[in-house]
Amino acid sequence: MVIPRLVIAAPSSGSGKTTVATGLMAALRARGLRVSPHKVGPDYIDPGYHALATGRPGRNLDPWLTSADLVEPLFLHGARDADVAVVEGVMGLYDGAGLEEFASTAHVARLLGAPVVLVVDAAGQGRSVAALVQGFAAFDTRVRLGGVILNRVGSPRHEEICRSALTESGVPVLGVIPRADGVATPSRHLGLVPAAERRTEAVSAVERMGELVATSCDLEALVALARSAPPLAARPWSAGSSLERPPSGARPVVAVAGGPAFTFGYAEQAELLAAAGAEVVPFDPLRDERLPEGTGAIVVGGGFPEVYAADLSANEPLRRRVAAFAGPIAAECAGLLYLARELDGHPMCGRLPITATMTGRLTLGYRDAVATAHSVLTREGERYRGHEFHRTATEPGYAEPPLFRWRGGADGFGEPLLAASYLHLHWAGSPELAARLVAACAPAGG
Numbered sequence: 001m002v003i004p005r006l007v008i009a010a011p012s013s014g015s016g017k018t019t020v021a022t023g024l025m026a027a028l029r030a031r032g033l034r035v036s037p038h039k040v041g042p043d044y045i046d047p048g049y050h051a052l053a054t055g056r057p058g059r060n061l062d063p064w065l066t067s068a069d070l071v072e073p074l075f076l077h078g079a080r081d082a083d084v085a086v087v088e089g090v091m092g093l094y095d096g097a098g099l100e101e102f103a104s105t106a107h108v109a110r111l112l113g114a115p116v117v118l119v120v121d122a123a124g125q126g127r128s129v130a131a132l133v134q135g136f137a138a139f140d141t142r143v144r145l146g147g148v149i150l151n152r153v154g155s156p157r158h159e160e161i162c163r164s165a166l167t168e169s170g171v172p173v174l175g176v177i178p179r180a181d182g183v184a185t186p187s188r189h190l191g192l193v194p195a196a197e198r199r200t201e202a203v204s205a206v207e208r209m210g211e212l213v214a215t216s217c218d219l220e221a222l223v224a225l226a227r228s229a230p231p232l233a234a235r236p237w238s239a240g241s242s243l244e245r246p247p248s249g250a251r252p253v254v255a256v257a258g259g260p261a262f263t264f265g266y267a268e269q270a271e272l273l274a275a276a277g278a279e280v281v282p283f284d285p286l287r288d289e290r291l292p293e294g295t296g297a298i299v300v301g302g303g304f305p306e307v308y309a310a311d312l313s314a315n316e317p318l319r320r321r322v323a324a325f326a327g328p329i330a331a332e333c334a335g336l337l338y339l340a341r342e343l344d345g346h347p348m349c350g351r352l353p354i355t356a357t358m359t360g361r362l363t364l365g366y367r368d369a370v371a372t373a374h375s376v377l378t379r380e381g382e383r384y385r386g387h388e389f390h391r392t393a394t395e396p397g398y399a400e401p402p403l404f405r406w407r408g409g410a411d412g413f414g415e416p417l418l419a420a421s422y423l424h425l426h427w428a429g430s431p432e433l434a435a436r437l438v439a440a441c442a443p444a445g446g
Contacts, residue, residue, distance in 0.1 A: 001236070003036070003079045004226035006146075007109040007116045009089035011132060015121040016151040018046055019209055020177070020217075021088035025053035026210025027219060028084060036082035038075060040108045041090035042366075042387040042424060044264035044302060050088070052206045057267040061087065063111070064103040064366050064385055066429035071111045073237035074268070074428060080236060084226050087114060093136060093143070097366050106143045113230050115146035117174060117222065122162050123152040130165035137171060146225045149175035149217060174225070175217030239268065239275035242431040251279045252296030252441035259284030261312060262334055264302025269427045272434035273299075278441070285338065289317040296441030297328045300335030302424055305343060306358050306392060312338065313346035322349045328376040328440040330433075331420040333390055336413075339420055340394060352413055352420060354394040363388050367423060369404035375414030376440050377433045378403065384430060386423035416440075 008021040025035045037050030037058045042065060047058025059078040061071050079085045089105030093116065096104035109116050118136060120129050129150065137145040148171050153159045159176050166173050213219075254273050256265070262285065270280045281292040286308060291298070305312055313319070322329075322339070329339070329351070337343050339351040344358055367386045371378035378384070384404065388411075403412025403421045412421025417440060427433050 001076055002231045003076065003082060003085050003229070004223065005079070005085040005087065005112060005114045005229045006222065006226045007040075007087045007089055007105060007112070007114045008119060009093040009105045009109070009116050010119045010121075011136060012092045015119050016177070017088060017119045018049070020119045020149055020151065020175075020213060021086055022046070022049045022053050022206060023209030023211075023213030024217070024222065025050055025086050026206050027214040027217075028086070028223070029054055030210055030214065031219065033083040033223075034081060036079035036085040038078060038085060038087040039090070040087060040105045041103070042389070042426070043090065044266075046088060048263065049202065049206055052202055053210065056082075059267055060426065061108050062103060062426060063107060064097050065387065065426035068102075068107075068111060070237065070428060071108060072232055072234040075112055076232060076234060076236035077238070078267075084223060087112070093118065094139060101140075103366075106140055109144075110142055113232065115144045115225050115229060117146060117225070118148045119151055120148055121152050122150045122158065123154065123179070126158070126161040127165040129162050130169040133166060133171050134169050137169075145171060146228075147172045147174035147221070149173075149177065151177045152179050153177065154179060172221070174221050175213070177212060177216040180212055237268075237428065239271040239431070242272065242428070243275055243435050244432070249277070251277055252438060253292055253294045254278040254280050254297045254299060254438065254441070255283050255292045255295040256280055257285055257298070257300040257335065257338075258282040259286050261286055261305050261308040262301055262303035264332075264334065264424070266426050266428070269299070269301075269434070272427050272431050273438060276434040276438040278434075278438045285315060285318055286311050287315070289315060291318070291321055291325070295325070295327070297437055298322065298325060298330070299437070300329070300331045300338055302332050302389075303334040305334045305337045309343045309346040312343075313348065319347070319349045323351050326417075328417045328437055329420070330377055330437055331418075332424050333388075333422050336394070336420045336422060337392060343392075351418075354396060356392050356394045359391055359393050361391065361393075363390050363422070367404070367406045367409070369406040369423060371403065371414070372401045372405045372410075373399065373403050373412070373414030374416070375403055375419040376417050377419040377436055378414060384423070384425055386425045388422050389424065390422055
């Protein structure tokens, strides 16, 4: 398959690659192109802005969570029928999992055969930008550095100095973005505020990003670079072909929590649940007092319940129904907190014998975990690769035995009809999770 594609990378976090990637998506869409948005790594927040910019689901490409072999098929699945794909990187270009480059932006760019555009924060630099860019270009010659976009350029003279130095380096300048504080998006304890929490403001921010990139970057040159990417040989990923057995019988309702408090989720999860035979129905724990009609299972993913603890607690009718629900429940991170007895002193569902509180400590990182408890999703001894990302803690920290153990840690609660932990999993890497949840669905009720 021939999918024109670019990877937007940077020397480090904070260089402006989210602004450039999102703005490029919006600018290309404004020109009538069908743009497929992708994000390297486990991040849930940036894909929300990508979705606003393109009108398509933002999709993650993470070799750690799904395997390197699935990166190309998942990319082709998301980019089906697209005119061009834009892939936003993570951290610095060569920063991967631990000491290795595995799961880095460079790793994903190589897997996709995609040219890289390096976003360089030029503030405080002149000719030194050329040395920086040349170093990144030479560090791994398997990565094709197709051009650079200079960000936060202070003046025409500053631009002239940087361009002159980069001309000598042979790396083309594809854009020069002036300092533009007006396009910044608000942040808090886990990064950007999700687009779903500030829909009107987020739409305006994405429009401003698109206008900034359209007026500051050479869109024709960027599209030409994307079209220089070679064909891909893999077959697109399919939720149905990932499952061992096709579904049969009735289609149980799987209620998936959404709304502003629960914004973290990968698009492939719902696709797998549907392929496994479920009818996937969203609900909002902030506003809906009942579960969807006929709910047979509940999925509560990640998000920011700590920001909405009082409002979640105030919806007592739904909390009681979730606590009394007799079917299977799968919960990750924010879902774990919602099932707790209380969160920062606010009563929650009480499905788990824990209390949760905000802390000043960020828990962040990949986990190579082994399931040590049989649950609705897992079987004892199975290995899972997940990701932790939170500033909360629970007391007690986990059940005995915990749902998962890994080197130096343990987490989670596992029961025949329950799986709840801080660990985020990408279900495309473990499609049996969807099949098991659907197979365990209770008769219609709720």
